Amino acid sequence: SQTIHQWPATLVQPVGSPLSLECTVEGTSNPNLYWYRQAAGRGLQLLFYSVGIGQISSEVPQNLSASRPQDRQFILSSKKLLLSDSGFYLCAWSVTSGGVLAKNIQYFGAGTRLSVL
Amino acid sequence: GENVEQHPSTLSVQEGDSAVIKCTYSDSASNYFPWYKQELGKRPQLIIDIRSNVGEKKDQRIAVTLNKTAKHFSLHITETQPEDSAVYFCVSGGYQKVTFGTGTKLQVIP
Numbered sequence: 001s002q003t004i005h006q007w008p009a010t011l012v013q014p015v016g017s018p019l020s021l022e023c024t025v026e027g028t029s030n031p032n033l034y035w036y037r038q039a040a041g042r043g044l045q046l047l048f049y050s051v052g053i054g055q056i057s058s059e060v061p062q063n064l065s066a067s068r069p070q071d072r073q074f075i076l077s078s079k080k081l082l083l084s085d086s087g088f089y090l091c092a093w094s095v096t097s098g099g100v101l102a103k104n105i106q107y108f109g110a111g112t113r114l115s116v117l
Numbered sequence: 118g119e120n121v122e123q124h125p126s127t128l129s130v131q132e133g134d135s136a137v138i139k140c141t142y143s144d145s146a147s148n149y150f151p152w153y154k155q156e157l158g159k160r161p162q163l164i165i166d167i168r169s170n171v172g173e174k175k176d177q178r179i180a181v182t183l184n185k186t187a188k189h190f191s192l193h194i195t196e197t198q199p200e201d202s203a204v205y206f207c208v209s210g211g212y213q214k215v216t217f218g219t220g221t222k223l224q225v226i227p
Contacts, residue, residue: 032213043123043206043219044161051213059214090160096212103149103168104210108160 002027006091006109013116019064019078021112023091026072031093033074034106035066038088050074086116119144121209123218130197131226138192138221140207149210150183150190155220156203164205165192197225 006023013019025031035047046059048066056066063082067075074091091109096102120143130136142150151166167174167181167190174181178197183190194201202225207218 034214036217041222044217046214046216049214057214102212103151103166104212104215105151105163105166106153106161106208106215108162110160 002093002107004091004093004107004109006112008112009110010113011115013081013114015083015116016080019076019081019085019114021076021089021091021114023074023076023109024072025093028072028093028095030071031095032104033068033072034092034094035074035076036090036092038090038111040087044090048076081116083116086114088113119147119209119211119216121207121216121218123207123221125221126219127222127224129224129226132199133196136194136197136201136223136225138205138207138223140190140209140218142188142190142209142216144209144211144216145188147209147211149215150181151208151210151215152181152192153206153208153217154203155206161206194223197223199225199227201225 003026032051034049036044038044050056050068064078089112092106094104094106096104123140148169153161154164155161165176165179167183178195180193204220204222206220209216
């Protein structure tokens with residue numbers, strides 16, 4: 001069965017410090033991978049998604065970046081955190097190998113709660 | 118890009134009553150419409166979904182309807198229970214990415 005690992009669970013970082021959040025998926029090949037951010041009491045904002053190694057699509061211009069060095073690994077980074085980067089970060093995967101008729105079901109990791117102080 | 122509007126943002130119902138959450142989407146190419154439930158502090162999980170070639174789908178106390186012409190879809194929960202209390206998200210789905218609605222916080226009052 002497929003599993004998704006996301007760490008750390010919580011993180012407190014000072015403004016201006018770097019960030020690296022990692023997500024890995026097991027039990028599937030060539031998944032679509034996603035990073036979302038959820039501000040307190042708000043919806044899910046798609047930050048980045050990737051349909052293959054080295055392929056990253058950015059949805060929101062900001063000081064964050066994403067990389068996919070391996071098929072089932074997705075990393076969210078920042079060189080200098082801002083106060084506004086605080087939030088709940090969720091990694092997700094899906095498989096749409098069945099073509100346009102495939103269901104794009106998102107399976108989420110447990111999330112990382114980031115507080116920038 | 119796709120825009121998904123979701124209403125209401127908060128909803129309080131008495132236990133046993135029904136709850137309805139409505140969404141509209143803008144991209145006529147969207148063909149998959151799932152709903153996710155997120156309990157406090159936890160990850161969102163899929164509860165029901167519907168394809169664009171289907172008008173209605175039911176799973177026990179939960180049902181979804183889709184009006185593709187009007188670009189509307191809705192979630193109906195009947196006989197609500199306290200454990201239904203959570204945030205619900207509608208989603209407009211495409212092949213590679215999906216767009217989440219802003220969420221509805223449902224509170225079921227015992």
